[in-house]
Amino acid sequence: MKAVILGATKGMGRAVARALAERGDAVFLLGRDERELERSAADLKARAGKPEAVVGFAACDLEMPETFAPALDRAQAALGRIDTVVVTAGLFAPQDRLEGDAVLLRRVLTVDFTNTILFCEEARRRLLGNVVAGGALRGTLCVFSSVAGDRGRKPVVFYGAAKAGLSRYLESLDHKYRAGGLRTICVKPGFVKTGMTEGLRPPPFAGEPEQVAADVLRAIDAGTPVVYTPRMWALVMLVIRWLPRFVMRKIGF
Amino acid sequence: MSASTKTSTLAGWGRVPVVPGVERRSEDLGALTRATHLSRGLGRSYGDSSLPAAGDLEVASTVLGDRLLAFDEQTGVMRAEAGLSLRDIYRIFLPRGWFTPVTPGTQFVTLGGMVAADVHGKNHHIEGCFGAHVTELLLRVADGRLVTCSPTVERDLFRATIGGMGLLGHILEVAFRMTRVPSTWLWQEAERVPDIDAFMEALKTASVTWPLTGGWIDCLTAGRHMGRGILFKSRWATPAEAPAARSRPRKRLTVPFEMPSFVLGRTSIRAFNALFYRQPLPRGIVHPEAAFYPLDVIGSWNRLYGRGGLTQHQCVLPNEAGRGAARRFLEVLVARGGASFLCVIKDCGPEGVGMLSFPRPGISIALDIAVREDTQALIDDLNEVVLKEGGRIYLAKDALTRAEHFRAMEPRLPEFLRVRRKWDPEGRFRSAQSVRLFGDAPFAGAGRLPA
Numbered sequence: 001m002k003a004v005i006l007g008a009t010k011g012m013g014r015a016v017a018r019a020l021a022e023r024g025d026a027v028f029l030l031g032r033d034e035r036e037l038e039r040s041a042a043d044l045k046a047r048a049g050k051p052e053a054v055v056g057f058a059a060c061d062l063e064m065p066e067t068f069a070p071a072l073d074r075a076q077a078a079l080g081r082i083d084t085v086v087v088t089a090g091l092f093a094p095q096d097r098l099e100g101d102a103v104l105l106r107r108v109l110t111v112d113f114t115n116t117i118l119f120c121e122e123a124r125r126r127l128l129g130n131v132v133a134g135g136a137l138r139g140t141l142c143v144f145s146s147v148a149g150d151r152g153r154k155p156v157v158f159y160g161a162a163k164a165g166l167s168r169y170l171e172s173l174d175h176k177y178r179a180g181g182l183r184t185i186c187v188k189p190g191f192v193k194t195g196m197t198e199g200l201r202p203p204p205f206a207g208e209p210e211q212v213a214a215d216v217l218r219a220i221d222a223g224t225p226v227v228y229t230p231r232m233w234a235l236v237m238l239v240i241r242w243l244p245r246f247v248m249r250k251i252g253f
Numbered sequence: 254m255s256a257s258t259k260t261s262t263l264a265g266w267g268r269v270p271v272v273p274g275v276e277r278r279s280e281d282l283g284a285l286t287r288a289t290h291l292s293r294g295l296g297r298s299y300g301d302s303s304l305p306a307a308g309d310l311e312v313a314s315t316v317l318g319d320r321l322l323a324f325d326e327q328t329g330v331m332r333a334e335a336g337l338s339l340r341d342i343y344r345i346f347l348p349r350g351w352f353t354p355v356t357p358g359t360q361f362v363t364l365g366g367m368v369a370a371d372v373h374g375k376n377h378h379i380e381g382c383f384g385a386h387v388t389e390l391l392l393r394v395a396d397g398r399l400v401t402c403s404p405t406v407e408r409d410l411f412r413a414t415i416g417g418m419g420l421l422g423h424i425l426e427v428a429f430r431m432t433r434v435p436s437t438w439l440w441q442e443a444e445r446v447p448d449i450d451a452f453m454e455a456l457k458t459a460s461v462t463w464p465l466t467g468g469w470i471d472c473l474t475a476g477r478h479m480g481r482g483i484l485f486k487s488r489w490a491t492p493a494e495a496p497a498a499r500s501r502p503r504k505r506l507t508v509p510f511e512m513p514s515f516v517l518g519r520t521s522i523r524a525f526n527a528l529f530y531r532q533p534l535p536r537g538i539v540h541p542e543a544a545f546y547p548l549d550v551i552g553s554w555n556r557l558y559g560r561g562g563l564t565q566h567q568c569v570l571p572n573e574a575g576r577g578a579a580r581r582f583l584e585v586l587v588a589r590g591g592a593s594f595l596c597v598i599k600d601c602g603p604e605g606v607g608m609l610s611f612p613r614p615g616i617s618i619a620l621d622i623a624v625r626e627d628t629q630a631l632i633d634d635l636n637e638v639v640l641k642e643g644g645r646i647y648l649a650k651d652a653l654t655r656a657e658h659f660r661a662m663e664p665r666l667p668e669f670l671r672v673r674r675k676w677d678p679e680g681r682f683r684s685a686q687s688v689r690l691f692g693d694a695p696f697a698g699a700g701r702l703p704a
Contacts, residue, residue, distance in 0.1 A: 043320035198278045
């Protein structure tokens with residue numbers, strides 16, 4: 001498989017890139033910082049045990065939509081054909097900070113909703129372009145949304161809203177294009193211990209990025225449209241989705 | 254998801270002591286180490302080595318800084334960020350025929366931790382400590398600079414950092430030499446040894462021909478059979494001996510919660526010891542994890558020790574103390590009824606490059622001890638023996654040694670402190686352990702947790 005990963009240097013993106021490279025897939029890394037990309041590329045090559053594991057990397061920033069097309073073009077040129085695009089990048093800030101900082105709020109909403117969708121659209125066009133004569137299966141778009149988008153909750157008013165919108169976009173995309181060969185996978189991680197959740201107290205069932213990566217690879221291989229990870233969160237969110245409003249209003253979760 | 258509150262605490266693997274503290278995590282070790290006074294890896298040191306000094310709260314957790322930066326297939330030299338775990342190295346490189354030249358008794362350690370404690374393993378009599386194989390370190394030192402040191406560049410800083418318990422600065426990157434191994438399996442043999450004097454002899458004999466040696470001793474049995482046990486000897490299997498399939502990393506079980514204290518009480522330990530001593534002796538191919546990391550199979554095994562936690566006492570008794578030293582040490586332990594579930598014995602080779610590295614030629618004895626009311630007194634008594642025999646203790650295991658004992662055991666301390674003062678005149682880098690043992694002051698004012 002030939003995969004492009006946006007957000008490959010950190011957190012869950014790093015874990016997904018490692019899992020892909022270690023099992024022999026070719027990866028192309030996208031991220032904000034060239035120097036970090038270079039170090040991550042070295043890491044993946046050493047882990048895979050072969051330099052051809054990492055085909056290349058390019059700078060791409062979810063805050064700068066003008067970087068999307070050139071970065072994906074470079075990936076396509078390097079890989080020949082893109083089979084899978086994974087998007088793990090995103091922006092997070094605690095609710096109380098967002099309520100007091102309109103500039104940061106705009107950034108979070110823009111990155112996690114608008115710009116993620118703009119990036120997905122660039123990816124979608126290229127993946128659909130893979131369709132060859134005969135119309136065989138051509139591509140997978142795997143995007144990290146969040147359990148935060150499943151229900152209106154006090155600690156994630158804005159982040160949850162952006163992720164809810166993103167989840168709905170991914171669902172629609174899957175409905176519209178699956179028959180045409182594009183599989184869309186919406187990953188909903190629960191609490192995962194990464195740099196992004198640094199400083200937050202891990203709740204029960206907090207997961208590690210490696211667990212998430214293993215679940216995500218399984219979903220990509222099987223084409224599962226919605227993945228809760230770690231899997232316990234499917235159960236947790238099933239309960240949360242069915243809680244009545246008067247209960248949600250009372251609890252802090 | 255609430256922000257960290259005042260109740261957050263940190264502890265070592267023994268879960269004694271527990272101090273207020275919080276781990277700061279980031280992939281970017283460069284940024285993470287600018288404002289912190291101590292690095293912490295996977296928290297496998299038993300006592301207070303990786304805990305913040307009183308008045309301080311944040312430690313830099315290196316575990317997300319775990320990238321492999323280079324591996325040279327010709328020379329075996331690997332360079333990686335300090336948070337890379339031995340588990341990862343083992344999982345990735347053993348199938349390719351490479352292993353670390355030295356491994357401690359758990360794979361859940363980081364490279365930074367292996368350097369800071371200058372870990373040793375069952376092959377110490379041949380390969381020395383991990384530090385002997387380190388070719389270069391990248392450190393964040395007290396004045397904020399990033400400094401590279403090696404056996405030839407800034408040699409003092411290098412020697413003080415190896416085994417220096419993180420007190421010279423944050424370790425950001427480690428370069429070291431890996432070793433080629435002939436297969437992914439070990440060949441192991443064992444022998445039953447009737448008493449402690451015979452054990453000394455057997456270890457010495459075994460070390461001549463075996464690269465990996467170490468023994469388990471029963472420390473409840475007194476009298477004629479005091480120090481009876483089993484000596485394990487192993488080496489990497491040849492390709493001809495090894496099974497056709499590669500060994501694969503093992504699945505782990507976990508102790509889900511703290512066990513009641515009788516689980517590791519005297520009666521159960523006595524029963525275990527009797528069974529263990531009479532076990533059929535292995536001879537043949539074993540999984541490397543079974544030989545190197547027998548306890549790693551059970552996650553959170555420290556919970557077996559119950560609420561009170563555990564401590565470890567590991568000392569080395571030098572050859573100069575004579576053959577009877579280990580016997581005299583065990584006599585004190587047995588007389589105090591010091592029930593230890595795990596007692597591991599190993600002969601050590603020459604001292605390494607690290608200024609404060611633990612091993613020296615002699616015999617090392619490591620005891621796991623459930624913490625009770627009288628544990629401090631037991632540790633004090635054991636340390637009196639160690640002192641009398643001219644030995645010393647292993648800082649990575651220690652939680653309860655008194656400063657006066659430590660200083661009397663460590664004539665090397667003034668030289669270490671001299672180098673440390675040169676690189677860190679204001680004493681920026683401190684740990685709970687350095688306050689307890691090295692004479693460091695706690696940080697002024699009560700620690701404040703960040704918002």
